[in-house]
Amino acid sequence: MAKVRGAVKVDIEKCKGCSLCVVACPTKVLALAREVNGKGYNYAYMANPEACIGCANCGLVCPDSVIEVYKIKVEADA
């Protein structure tokens, strides 16, 4: 059975660390980093990348449009 895997790319320097994507993620992939970006914000990153299903909910709620979402289909045993 094919399984869906996703990944997100966050534009770290534009992220304002509002954490709306963190609560919008249904599989709890995203979290705010301990490190800060150039403006002093704790940016969002994939803390749990294996769980991402590429649903793009994080991208939809991001007020600063800093999230790109990628998705592939993989075989379950691959």
Added chain:
Amino acid sequence: MAEVKDIIKEGNLVYKKSKVLTDKIMHYCPGCSHGVVHKILAEVIEELNIQEDTIGVSPVGCSVLAYNYLHIDWQQAAHGRAPAVATAVARLLPNKRVFAYQGDGDLASIGTAEIIHACNRGENIVVIFINNGIYGMTGGQMAPTTLEGMPTSTSPYGRDIAMTGHPLKITELIAQLPAVNFVTRQAVHTPAAVRKCKKALQKAFENIGEKKGTQFIEVVSTCNSGWKLSPVKSNEWMVENMFPVYPMGDIKG
């Protein structure tokens, strides 16, 4: 298991920033609803392929600088006068799709006359009304839409109905006008709400393309700086307190 670097490839892209948005970093506070509305507006303009034909009218308020963020033609209006300016633009350039983008202090307070009369004439424009119950830009003062008992910088003990009146439900008022074609109230706090709001915007822009008259979209929003809450807590507060007073859904059309 596929590696993250193998997934992040051009061919696998499913969601990215709209081309109608510029690369400027928005001046809005972290978590501001304006950013989400700008984004879905850009997506609707891109999907309907009307970038060249859309003219926005920005208000006074935080979104006064909206012209920096969307690659379309813009006009900036005096406080509350966006519907009047949009009327002029829409009448002079009837083939363009014109929208006014206003906040609640702009639309429901100083601009009440303009919006009521523009809607009463049934001007062929889209009005996007961002309602966060506060004057966000100037420091969180009480607006006509502020909820009863809601503390603001000019009503620190909460809004007193006896002194300042009830929260103004201007969307319901406008829905009663016969010339208005489509009136809806949306929010952008969850992915599902964002999708629904985008659908409403798309319908409104299609309707003005068919010259159906005024389209009015209220977006119940947050102002986390003005409300003194985190962005996530603001959304929770909005669902708990704003939604009972400003219920979601289509009111007309």
